[in-house]
Amino acid sequence: MAHTIHSRHVHYGWDNGLEPVLEVEPGEAVEFEVVDASGGQLNPGSTAADVARLDFERVNPVTGPVFIKGAKPGDVLEVEILEFGPARWGWTAIIPGFGLLAGEFPEPYLKIWDLSGTGDRAWFNERIAVPLAPFPGTIGVALPEPGRHSIVPPRKNGGNMDIRHLTAGTRLLLPVWVEGALFSIGDTHAAQGDGEVCGTAIETAMQVACRFRIRRDLRLDEPAFIVPGPLASGQDPRGYFVTTGISDDLMEASRKAVRAMIRYLGETYHLEPAEAYALASVAVDLKISEVVDAPNWLVSAFLPQSLFVR
Incomplete structure (x- = not known):
């Protein structure tokens, strides 16, 4: 990969005043070192008590931003997701006050996953194995409004969309709101169900490579994406x-x-x-x-x- 952005180049909010870490021409690819959604606060030895102590000012960091030369407001940035690097471990947590059933699960919970040498599955317990399908939970460009904006919710710029189908080969289409787009990516997941109902997936740090193109043949107000083949969801041979x-x-x-x-x-x-x-x-x-x-x-x-x- 010609360009790599290392994990020290992270930020915690969408801000069109940030200086880009890298400038690239359309058609170029970049490898990003992505930090896990806890921002490094959790590790393989962590417990549920550590979940309760998470500093939310440090969660969901994104690596970037990248300035794509020639991208202008009104354009569409096509982000082709090329490949993901290996992950060694991951975590899934129930965070008090967060998730679809937050009022019914007030206590923290933490599951640490061993992802090293597991092939295409990760073991939940001795009877249950979850297929791995890595994707970035958070991916987007800078907003047109000045100042810092939280990364947590999805918006017209992309953001924390948690779309599990943004796997390798998918092309994400993002409306460009500022010159150069100022693209960033983070929150990589090893696997997730549609809905991410407890608020976390198999959260993990990994590398992800993307290629950028500028599209002026369509107009978008919010993100869209192109999936290259059948969705994994709905294809389980055992029903x-x-x-x-x-x-x-x-x-x-x-x-x-x-x-x-x-x-x-x-x-x-x-x-x-x-x-x-x-x-x-x-x-x-x-x-x-x-x-x-x-x-x-x-x-x-x-x-x-x-x-x-x-």
């Missing part, structure tokens, strides 16, 4: 166990579907509620099944049966 939630509020429908999944995992596979919630976050896909039959909407939670290997 799925699916729970549903029905409500006049989509968030409550989502909560009901996840509560039912947690209960199923506890009754069928003897997982503690916090374990089931964490497993759902990294392996269960939430899907909006319908939003047309007022007054109630339906959300489904898909559990791949191939997780259960022993």
Whole structure:
């Protein structure tokens, strides 16, 4: 890789006043060293007590920014995700006050994953293995508004979108809001379910390589992406166990579907509620099944049966 941005070049907010670390021509590729979402506050020896002590001013750092020459407001920046480097370990946490069921899980929880030499799966316990599909949880460009803006929520510039389908080969399309775009990336995940329901995936540090192009053949107000082939989701050869939630509020429908999944995992596979919630976050896909039959909407939670290997 011709260009590498090392992990010391991180920042904690979108700010169009930041000086770029690197300038590149369209068509060039860059390798980024990404720090895990805790900003290095957690390690393989950490416990749930360390989760409760996280400094939220240091979470979700992104590596960058990169100035892409010729990119101007109104353009679209195409970011081709080329490849990911290996990860040695990861973590999944329930953070008090955070997540879809925050009010029901007030205590911190931490799962440390061994990702070294695990091939294409990571073991949750002796019976359950989660397929690995790395992607960046946070990826975006600077906003047009001056000052520092939190990285935590997704916005029109991208940001913390947690789209699990941004795997190698995908092309992300981002509206450009400032000259040079000022692209940054972080929050790499080894695996995640659609919804990331407990608030964390398999969080890990890794390298990720991207190539940049400027597109002037389309206009976007918010991000879009192009997937090069079939989605992994929906392709499990052993099928799925699916729970549903029905409500006049989509968030409550989502909560009901996840509560039912947690209960199923506890009754069928003897997982503690916090374990089931964490497993759902990294392996269960939430899907909006319908939003047309007022007054109630339906959300489904898909559990791949191939997780259960022993």
